[in-house]
Amino acid sequence: MSNRIAFLGCGSMNEAILAGLLGGGTDPADVVATVRRAERAAELALRHHGITAIAGEEEPDNNKQAAKGSAVVILGVKPVGIVDLAREISGSLSPKAIVVSVAAAVSLAQLEAALPPGQPVIRSMPNTPAKLGRGVVSVSPGTNCTPEQLQTVKDILRATGTVVEVREDQVDALSAISGSGPAYAFYLAEAMAAAGVELGLDPELSLLLARETVAGAGFMLAEPGADPSALRKGVSSPNGTTERAIATFDDRGIPAIIAAGARAAADRSAEITRQLG
């Protein structure tokens, strides 16, 4: 079989994975992406020189074309569209093609039921820093996925960042931390920028300070063996300014608020799974 990788539904998440793979040395000639609109296909082809991008509004069989002959097929549409997409490509897949779904809330059982019997399937939960090769991506193999097939997909995804294998019953929790997590960090940066304005800083300067500070802290966290607690203590002089800020966050219950947000995200995944039932 070819080395071709198909990204079916190449929006925010699948494009981030695609970019991570190209950054890691995947040959663009081995990449095909599908989207709905022609304008988006043109944008993808321009941004990722050498890939093939096919729009459904121009070629309604775009997903079938892309699935045919591809070794790995990554499904990246919204959860509500995943099963229909799996059914649509069923007749076009090579029996050995590995189908990877990055959708939140769509179970392996739901995917396997929509695909030909025996088709290897992997459920995955990536995050958007994959674009820079700094993502975290989980893999959970389905019943027909051999260890070799799982290893193939892990090796491919390695270019997008850290790959972790988890049981499927952990995916909702993982998604609430790493899948949604980049948004929490961006939210922190937004809140810091707004706080700076409240303290009298120029909005542009405040945004620059917030962005660079969250990014710089991220780089420190990315160092091998980094411990967030120890790094925080390194900023907090005894009886100094940072200590006062952290004490205020603790008093206001920020850790519990973050835990509640993560719980809400995980609960929402379970709710969508039930709705898609």
Ligand SMILES: NC(=O)C1=CN([C@@H]2O[C@H](COP(=O)(O)OP(=O)(O)OC[C@H]3O[C@@H](n4cnc5c(N)ncnc54)[C@H](O)[C@@H]3O)[C@@H](O)[C@H]2O)C=CC1
């Ligand atoms: N955005 C994120 O940070 C993450 C998203 N995910 C999952 O990734 C999936 C996609 O999410 P996003 O990328 O955020 O959404 P998105 O809306 O940016 O991307 C979906 C893309 O699929 C295209 N599309 C829809 N139906 C199609 C069809 N039948 N054929 C071909 N293309 C089609 C749309 O035009 C769009 O470009 C979801 O299932 C989500 O749960 C998972 C982890 C993180």
Ligand SMILES: O=C(O)[C@@H]1CCC=N1
């Ligand atoms: O918000 C969502 O549903 C997706 C799944 C994890 C991140 N984005």
